[in-house]
Amino acid sequence: MADTYSVKLEPDGRTLTAEAGSNLMQFLAGNSIFLAGTCGGKGNCRKCEVLIRRAEGDEETSVLACQYRVSADIRVSVPAASRVSIATDDRAARAAAIVPSLVPLDPITERGISSNQDAKEGLGLAVDLGTTTVAVALLNMASGKPTGFSTTLNQQFQFGADVISRIGYSLEGDEKRKSLTLSLMESVRVASRALLSDAGASASDIHQVVFAGNTTMLAMLLGADCSPLITPPYEAPFTSAVFVSEQDAGKFDTLGFPQRTRFELMPAIGGYVGADLLSGLFVASLHEPKRPLVLLDIGTNSETAVLTKDRLVASSAAAGPAFEGGRSAAGCPRWQGQSNMSHAKPAAFHIR
Ligand code: FES
Numbered sequence: 001m002a003d004t005y006s007v008k009l010e011p012d013g014r015t016l017t018a019e020a021g022s023n024l025m026q027f028l029a030g031n032s033i034f035l036a037g038t039c040g041g042k043g044n045c046r047k048c049e050v051l052i053r054r055a056e057g058d059e060e061t062s063v064l065a066c067q068y069r070v071s072a073d074i075r076v077s078v079p080a081a082s083r084v085s086i087a088t089d090d091r092a093a094r095a096a097a098i099v100p101s102l103v104p105l106d107p108i109t110e111r112g113i114s115s116n117q118d119a120k121e122g123l124g125l126a127v128d129l130g131t132t133t134v135a136v137a138l139l140n141m142a143s144g145k146p147t148g149f150s151t152t153l154n155q156q157f158q159f160g161a162d163v164i165s166r167i168g169y170s171l172e173g174d175e176k177r178k179s180l181t182l183s184l185m186e187s188v189r190v191a192s193r194a195l196l197s198d199a200g201a202s203a204s205d206i207h208q209v210v211f212a213g214n215t216t217m218l219a220m221l222l223g224a225d226c227s228p229l230i231t232p233p234y235e236a237p238f239t240s241a242v243f244v245s246e247q248d249a250g251k252f253d254t255l256g257f258p259q260r261t262r263f264e265l266m267p268a269i270g271g272y273v274g275a276d277l278l279s280g281l282f283v284a285s286l287h288e289p290k291r292p293l294v295l296l297d298i299g300t301n302s303e304t305a306v307l308t309k310d311r312l313v314a315s316s317a318a319a320g321p322a323f324e325g326g327r328s329a330a331g332c333p334r335w336q337g338q339s340n341m342s343h344a345k346p347a348a349f350h351i352r
Pocket of ligand 1: 037038041042043047048064066
């Protein structure tokens with residue numbers, strides 16, 4: 001048995017080298033080809049099917065990439081239905097136009113959100129770590145205004161579509177927990193590099209990076225033990241804001257930002273109600289409502305908050321299985337090629 005084998009991608013034409021025994025799904029993910037499998041490689045969802053041929057002229061065979069080990073030179077064709085690519089649209093540009101009028105210029109420091117007093121220069125990044133999508137905004141630190149947005153697939157998707165699958169994976173050992181952290185970091189790196197390149201800037205211009213996201217994603221970013229989230233009373237590993245000290249900043253080296261960069265994590269509310277919901281409340285200026293309000297954050301992990309003058313009540317539930325297919329055969333997230341917007345006008349109904 002050889003030590004390595006060639007994996008030729010069709011119709012891309014690229015030829016890669018895989019170590020003998022490599023898991024095909026993980027090998028493809030390592031080469032930026034992500035499959036739509038949602039069960040975390042357990043062989044249940046059948047959404048990671050690819051076509052394999054051993055030699056020219058051979059019949060193509062359909063296999064589940066997550067169950068296939070490379071043991072010969074092969075040609076691999078990935079059907080469009082199995083390939084993941086996050087759809088983009090003009091939503092980011094519209095958000096850029098709206099956000100400056102919503103963000104209060106004096107952050108609510110008493111709740112643990114940084115006032116950025118030491119870093120009002122250069123560029124900063126605001127990162128939302130979603131279960132399916134990682135979204136990044138580039139900000140001018142002097143004005144506090146966003147200058148661009150970018151989204152990418154959360155590369156943790158290869159380990160499962162939902163947070164429960166990924167927590168289960170993280171509990172299978174330190175190496176697996178580390179691979180979740182690295183794939184999340186890589187997603188941030190990919191999205192931020194695209195954004196900086198579009199802005200004609202570079203990683204060395206970044207002074208501060210602030211992360212929001214659900215409690216699982218924030219815990220996985222720091223490589224924390226997520227077991228409290230799946231055992232009663234289902235508490236988050238941490239909910240307070242985290243200001244990463246200079247000594248610990250090395251954990252973020254893989255992002256490639258300068259050593260002076262300040263890394264901060266927004267505070268969460270509790271359990272499965274994360275910093276993403278709190279950020280939503282903050283941005284929409286709903287933290288001091290004049291009358292009762294409801295905020296819905298519908299994502300793979302969805303949260304609802306009801307606010308009154310003196311009370312905040314929040315809950316969460318997994319919406320991924322309902323809207324994105326999850327472990328069912330039908331449905332998928334907002335991949336490229338799916339309809340992602342509809343307009344109803346008196347004379348016509350448009351879907352794109
Ligand atoms: S069957 Fe392969 S990822 Fe689900």
